[in-house]
Amino acid sequence: xTVATAVATADNAHAGDSHxxxxxxxxxxxxxxxxxxxxxxxxxxMLFASLISTYLVYKGRxxxxxxxxxxxxxxSNVVAQTAEGVAALGCAAGDVMKPILDIPVTSQSTFVxxxxxxAMVLALEGVENHGKPGYDRWYKxxxxxxxxxxxxxxxxxxxxxxEFTSFVHEGLTITTNLFGSSFFTLTGFxxxxxxxxxxxxxxxxAIDMKRGLKGRNDVLVVDICALYWHFVDVVWIxxxxxxxxxx
Amino acid sequence: MSxxxxxxxxxxxxxxxxxxxxxxxxxxxxxxxxITAVEVWVYYTPFKDSSLFAPTLLVMSAVKFTIVVAYxxxxxxxxxxxxxxxxxxxxxxxxxxxxxxxxxxxxKIGG
Numbered sequence: 001x002t003v004a005t006a007v008a009t010a011d012n013a014h015a016g017d018s019h020x021x022x023x024x025x026x027x028x029x030x031x032x033x034x035x036x037x038x039x040x041x042x043x044x045x046m047l048f049a050s051l052i053s054t055y056l057v058y059k060g061r062x063x064x065x066x067x068x069x070x071x072x073x074x075x076s077n078v079v080a081q082t083a084e085g086v087a088a089l090g091c092a093a094g095d096v097m098k099p100i101l102d103i104p105v106t107s108q109s110t111f112v113x114x115x116x117x118x119a120m121v122l123a124l125e126g127v128e129n130h131g132k133p134g135y136d137r138w139y140k141x142x143x144x145x146x147x148x149x150x151x152x153x154x155x156x157x158x159x160x161x162x163e164f165t166s167f168v169h170e171g172l173t174i175t176t177n178l179f180g181s182s183f184f185t186l187t188g189f190x191x192x193x194x195x196x197x198x199x200x201x202x203x204x205x206a207i208d209m210k211r212g213l214k215g216r217n218d219v220l221v222v223d224i225c226a227l228y229w230h231f232v233d234v235v236w237i238x239x240x241x242x243x244x245x246x247x
Numbered sequence: 248m249s250x251x252x253x254x255x256x257x258x259x260x261x262x263x264x265x266x267x268x269x270x271x272x273x274x275x276x277x278x279x280x281x282i283t284a285v286e287v288w289v290y291y292t293p294f295k296d297s298s299l300f301a302p303t304l305l306v307m308s309a310v311k312f313t314i315v316v317a318y319x320x321x322x323x324x325x326x327x328x329x330x331x332x333x334x335x336x337x338x339x340x341x342x343x344x345x346x347x348x349x350x351x352x353x354x355k356i357g358g
Binding site for chain 2: 057
């Protein structure tokens with residue numbers, strides 16, 4: 001949206017508050033819902049920092065396996081970087097537990113979440129340019145991209161469910177050790193945020209299907225959802241590096 | 248009321264620069280994918296055992312974080328108040344994280 005268009009749209013929106021456009025400005029001249037979402041995102045940074053700190057503080061302090069990056073023994077609880085290392089410490093072959101984190105699978109889910117952020121900005125662009133020439137094509141419209149974002153979010157949740165299930169099958173639950181407790185709490189909180197985001201996106205998609213998302217107020221509503229979604233993405237960027245890749 | 252609204256609209260618009268285009272968004276996605284691919288590739292190389300492995304990954308992660316916040320969240324193009332609100336939270340979060348890591352001996356000054 002160009003600045004000139006924004007001014008014109010804003011003036012029209014204010015003049016047309018009686019037509020269902022509800023824009024609420026603070027004394028700063030900024031929309032209060034947008035200020036609120038940024039304040040919320042700032043506070044969410046602190047929430048996830050505390051969860052990540054907890055994981056990092058407890059890292060390497062588990063007394064029993066499975067471990068994130070190391071081989072361990074079910075019986076003697078010895079830990080080593082290789083299977084041979086654990087065997088050399090007297091662990092029978094059948095008792096060796098592999099490192100539990102599955103980097104290839106998590107890399108795929110990370111890629112899906114990154115691409116969902118691209119889909120989200122394209123959905124916002126579709127809403128901002130609703131009705132303009134070139135944006136009437138299905139692949140440039142907000143419905144398609146909102147649907148794609150929700151689908152990719154759901155795919156990410158599918159990957160997470162697969163990961164959690166396989167961990168439980170391999171003997172790691174939230175009560176097994178410090179790694180399990182901090183890992184499931186951190187990634188579970190993130191997954192809950194993704195779930196909320198997917199529900200939010202599906203709600204917007206339903207509104208778009210019913211009456212179409214257009215006008216200044218709808219742009220703002222989608223923008224707020226987009227900010228939340230991108231925040232969930234940046235949190236995962238940090239989690240992927242700190243928890244999965246760095247040993 | 249009308250004057251106040253018009254003034255607000257002008258202030259609002261004046262604080263917005265043009266958002267990136269489709270093409271730019273795709274380039275951003277390309278760089279994010281490329282950095283992620285490099286991160287994962289590095290994980291499977293002998294560089295994993297180097298002392299520079301963790302700092303390198305942290306830098307790449309920080310670059311990805313900044314790109315998403317600047318371009319996808321439009322913080323580069325939005326009003327300074329939004330930027331400050333986010334940075335206040337982020338700074339407090341980073342400070343808390345570092346403080347806890349020092350407090351519990353995960354990080355040590357001079358070693």
